[in-house]
Amino acid sequence: MKYSKILCHRLPERSFHYRNHQFPVCARCTGFYTGLAVFLIYNYFFTVHYSLTLLIISIILMIPAAADGFTQLFGWRESNNNLRFLTGFIGGIGLIIFMKIAIRITYYLIGVYL
Numbered sequence: 001m002k003y004s005k006i007l008c009h010r011l012p013e014r015s016f017h018y019r020n021h022q023f024p025v026c027a028r029c030t031g032f033y034t035g036l037a038v039f040l041i042y043n044y045f046f047t048v049h050y051s052l053t054l055l056i057i058s059i060i061l062m063i064p065a066a067a068d069g070f071t072q073l074f075g076w077r078e079s080n081n082n083l084r085f086l087t088g089f090i091g092g093i094g095l096i097i098f099m100k101i102a103i104r105i106t107y108y109l110i111g112v113y114l
Helices: 027-045 052-073 081-110
Strands: none
Touching (some): 027 081
């Protein structure tokens, strides 16, 4: 098994290409990583108040990526790279917010306060 396929399937028809070179990850993963990076940069410059409402919003933000992926996986419809990127981007923002809240809760439960 190739180690590069552990994090992403890297199918050529589901990946972006630039000058005949395939991106190292698929369109959805490109969106996820871009969303993660954009939110982390935003979070560096602006204060984000993590709350239960934001946790619920983060879960809602991940739903389009899951719906897009599962409907394509089960063959109910065929997605395109632009939609994959967009749902991945939105899902990436939701995922990083969810992870930051989960880390804060874990630290709180073990007695480490941030």
